[in-house]
Amino acid sequence: MNAPLPRLTSADAAGDKRLRICFPFSGDSIGGSHISVRGLMEHLDPALYRPIIVTEVPGGMIANFFARHEQLDDPAAHGLFVPGEAFTLRKFGRTLAGLLPRARFLRRNRIDIVHVNDGRSSANWALAARMAGAKLVWHHRGDPGALGLRLLAPALASRVLAVSSFALPHKGLWSARDRASVVHSPFDTSLEVDRAKARDALIRELGVSPDTLLLGYFGAFVPRKRPLLFVDMIARLKGLSGRPVMGLMFGEARLPVMDVALRRRTAEKGVGDQVKLMGYRTPGPFWIAACDQLVVPAVGEPFGRTLVEAMLVGTPIVAARSGGNIEALEGGLGILVEPDDAEALARACEGLGDTRPMALAAQADARSRFSEAAHATKVSAIYEALRPCAKEQ
Template identity: 80%
Template sequence: MNALSPRFKAAAAADIRPLRICFPFSGDSIGGSHISVRGLIAHLDRALYRPVIVPEVPGGMIASFFAGQEQMDDPGSKGLFVPGEAFTLKKFARTLTGVLPRARFLRAKGIDIVHVNDGRSSANWALAARLAGARLIWHHRGDPEALGLRFLAPALAHRVLAVSSFALPPAGIWSARNRASVVHSPFDTEISVDRDKARDTLVRELGVTPDTLLLGYFGAFVPRKRPLLFVDMVAQLRSLAGRPVMGVMFGEARLPAMDTALRKRIADKGVADQVRLMGYRTPGPFWIAACDQLVVPAVGEPFGRTLVEAMLVGTPIVAARSGGNVEALEGGIGMLVEPDDAQALVQACAALGADLGGARQMALAAQADARRRFSEAAHCAKVSAIYEQLRRFEA
């Protein structure tokens, strides 16, 4: 990345032109994909790669998140792809209105690779990339049964990157599986949080006694993450060997119906004094470190960021044996339980809470494992190797 680095000199000697890599983003909310891309860009060798961010909303949250990076306006943003909208010919036609302007943009800017990182961006940019003659990387971070991954990626993607083995495209006659690789999401593995200080902060805010067992839920309140099941678990646990229990839920509902359902479940279970809705907060690792355990009841989660962040800050983990949770916690570095089973969650949380020494040893093993497997440098090396493969690819 230093202009005088040995790699730069080697590249110059070989007359290698830096690849122009476009990272388009639809919508204007920040999620794990944006964090991962920012970590990737920070480690890319500028002698070999020149990244450019193309946010759908100029001057918005995403644009601000990538401040300091080269950015260009999305020429096709008038054809907005609205999440959750029923698939209709009108919706399909509206998405297509942006294809030609985006293809012309990619050609005019000399873009070599379009690296899409979410479903909406894939829908908006995949066809444009192929029409422009650019190579397309389809970075999949969601359900392996997603329609785009199953039906569009086989036709349009030069390579598919999946955040876990669970998220790989299903095998079949019409599949991008033979062009897919597992590349785990990157994390700042040097992160360090004073767990005692973080816990004291949370205890004071909650107004609970220091001996309270703090169980944390982190993530959006959406059905896949099972926020209602978390409430059911706390209702069954209530106390542990005379020790009070508090469930703290960090996140927000994406739809009003879920917010209503969550508040109703809390009231119906009579745990308004044991479940607190904390809202969305940053930095996430600080609040994860404040909890005695991270509880991940999510089912079908491709690869949860909060789970790995908990590993890095030393918070013991109880998770559903489902999706990418199994891959992240392989080797017994977290407690995995049957999905959609509140009683199984209760038993695992109780076991960890009763064996503080064992929980600490498990957390330390998870921390060492996460630092080894999930660094930003390791992620960048894997992605850069794929960029180099595509450099030699004749579109």
């Protein structure tokens, strides 16, 4: 791996005429937004743009993930949000305390655009960006009913990017909808995995018969993604399928209470031998390719990465008819069933016949719609629309 680029200084910022774009990240865990931003940065024209990552934890997971890219430390990292922490006056106070240091930081480094990619980063940096005179690109990857998107984005965002039509701000008198665009998340569309070899490796690891139906759940074990519903579906399949079934759950619980609930549900349904917790694994596309089907029971999911990765590697998909799932699988590229219906999911998984035509169509569609180059082109056009008419000398 190449060494990190030198950190930005006030002096070299003043002599650099490229558009300077700051990507601040809160916390120190890696998710889809980090993968998307890294793909974007690697496709931006270096003659026009100077992207800079800002991290709360020097030398942490996020800093290492972007090790080949220019980085600066958050000047107010003491105000970081804690995942799962309730919104309190104390939490609000920590955010306010970081406003002036962050605004000074942006002015000192002559940042033109602050591009935020998650709710915590938006809360920490949105007002600071506007105080510093920088443009704010609010990249929304969550529920359209999110508090920040509804209340703060209309006042502070120069542009809103939504990962799907579902994630767009709702229309209304107080809304950022008129400044919003749909920009699908980027993917490495050159991705190729030998599914037969991947499946053989998984069969050997599990020690099951080759005729076993391997159904994969991929993602964090959080309520929105419906991990308990996946377990219920496997229990239904025990009585439907004429072949052995394994439900493979790739991911981890973010809170201990979900881990306890998942293990309890598995025991209650009597599927301890059919449901296996696989943990977080990388590269994800290899394990998706190893499964016979990807099952996406999530409700209100703006736009799932694993769903598109399944399309790219040719794994058939059964998903809830909800959120961004509908947009990704439009035109019969997967099987959509009613949300929160374990029986419907089970019957769809069992009833899939020859999936090759559907999988090939989904693969071709994903390669045309979700490339990193296409994503960078759309985002660059937005940056250009926000470019100052004349740079300060």
